[in-house]
Amino acid sequence: MSLQTVRVDLGARSYDVVIGDGSLEASAEALKALCPRGRAIVAADAAALGHHRERLLAVLDAAGLEPVLIEIEGGEGAKSWARLEALVEAMLDANMERGEALIAFGGGTVGDLAGFAAAVMKRGCGFIQIPTTLLAQVDSSVGGKTGINTRRGKNLAGAFHQPALVIADTGLLASLPRREVAAGFAEVVKAGLIADRALFERLEAQGADALEGGALVRAIADAVAFKARIVAEDEFESGRRALLNLGHTFAHAFEAEARKGTLIHGEAVACGIVLALKYSARLGHCAADVADRAAAAFRAIGLPAAVSDLPGGPYDAEALASRMGDDKKNEGGAITLILARGVGEAFIARGADRADLIEFLKGETR
Ligand SMILES: NC(=O)c1ccc[n+]([C@@H]2O[C@H](COP(=O)([O-])OP(=O)(O)OC[C@H]3O[C@@H](n4cnc5c(N)ncnc54)[C@H](O)[C@@H]3O)[C@@H](O)[C@H]2O)c1
Numbered sequence: 001m002s003l004q005t006v007r008v009d010l011g012a013r014s015y016d017v018v019i020g021d022g023s024l025e026a027s028a029e030a031l032k033a034l035c036p037r038g039r040a041i042v043a044a045d046a047a048a049l050g051h052h053r054e055r056l057l058a059v060l061d062a063a064g065l066e067p068v069l070i071e072i073e074g075g076e077g078a079k080s081w082a083r084l085e086a087l088v089e090a091m092l093d094a095n096m097e098r099g100e101a102l103i104a105f106g107g108g109t110v111g112d113l114a115g116f117a118a119a120v121m122k123r124g125c126g127f128i129q130i131p132t133t134l135l136a137q138v139d140s141s142v143g144g145k146t147g148i149n150t151r152r153g154k155n156l157a158g159a160f161h162q163p164a165l166v167i168a169d170t171g172l173l174a175s176l177p178r179r180e181v182a183a184g185f186a187e188v189v190k191a192g193l194i195a196d197r198a199l200f201e202r203l204e205a206q207g208a209d210a211l212e213g214g215a216l217v218r219a220i221a222d223a224v225a226f227k228a229r230i231v232a233e234d235e236f237e238s239g240r241r242a243l244l245n246l247g248h249t250f251a252h253a254f255e256a257e258a259r260k261g262t263l264i265h266g267e268a269v270a271c272g273i274v275l276a277l278k279y280s281a282r283l284g285h286c287a288a289d290v291a292d293r294a295a296a297a298f299r300a301i302g303l304p305a306a307v308s309d310l311p312g313g314p315y316d317a318e319a320l321a322s323r324m325g326d327d328k329k330n331e332g333g334a335i336t337l338i339l340a341r342g343v344g345e346a347f348i349a350r351g352a353d354r355a356d357l358i359e360f361l362k363g364e365t366r
Helices: 028-034 046-062 081-093 108-123 134-140 170-175 178-195 197-211 213-233 240-245 248-257 265-282 289-300 317-324 354-365
Strands: 004-008 015-019 039-045 066-072 101-106 126-131 145-150 153-160 165-168 335-340 346-352
Touching (some): 015 213, 028 046, 028 126, 028 165, 039 046, 046 066, 046 101, 046 170, 081 145, 101 108, 108 126, 108 145, 134 170, 134 213, 153 248, 170 213, 178 197, 178 213, 178 265, 178 289, 178 335, 178 346, 197 213, 197 289, 240 248, 240 335, 240 346, 248 265, 248 335, 265 289, 265 335, 265 354, 346 354
Parallel strands (some): 015 165, 039 066, 039 101, 101 126, 126 165
Antiparallel strands (some): 004 015, 145 153, 335 346
């Protein structure tokens, strides 16, 4: 059993991310230490629980913890005011105390919802992440961003609330549909494109093999270590952390415009990253082949790399630009984008020219 541990260094809020097949069993003692009342209150994705209930219960039993399972239907619908209310009420019904920790067992949607519930529960209770999708293991479970979607768009209500421990057990991914695995991997490729050229070039060379066995554990650990470095520098996203949103302003617009239930986050991110790189080339910041290389890397693992490949369309340029105008990164009504000067050289560009962006999007959505 080869496990890797990455430390997220945030002073008093520092924590470990334990990665690999078997990290769940290896973390029984750590779970016990974080659950002082002898029970584990788990907000669990119903699908993940369906596949891994026995394993989870065995680990909690080994830790001497009595399970309190709160089942949640995963997917974007989980990130709503109604589900937040239901979860907080369920935690209160369980007489949860502030000193206890809520354990999120699920993908990014259940993790984001549970983290927000933990942030507001009695003004902040403990929180542990056991991510069960690749996207959650490489990205959403680390860094403390939690939240839900609102009528105006994704992730517009939320809080920063760091977990005390993240257990990224790759064995839990065995039941994940291949489409979801590929989607999660978009965030690993993203890490390379933002600031880790060596990682991107390794993934480029590995193609679909990067999704298997030891290569996958190494890729997760590299992506988490990269994210941990950026979060340690800028926990509350007042600067550099915004780089992690490469492709996301485009992606959120696609997600808001897509026919319901057709598009998954990582797919929108893959296409959004290619667009951000193409737009960088249009503005003269980088060579055109950077977007081509990113597109090839995404296609090699089965991800869409152009608007025409993206499920949930057709997409309209004006509507997309309007959604991009709602993004949280914007200041004073101007659109902020993450652009790049090359592979591993992303930067924050404030004040995008809206008319030019619409022209660009018209070309891409034609
Ligand atoms: N907080 C952050 O920093 C951050 C970062 C990136 C993305 N996100 C958010 O993450 C969300 C996407 O997360 P996701 O891609 O994990 O989606 P998800 O949580 O919807 O999970 C995808 C699907 O897989 C199912 N599932 C989960 N684990 C499973 C397993 N082990 N076996 C079988 N099925 C399983 C779920 O029920 C769901 O249907 C988005 O809402 C996005 O905004 C947050």
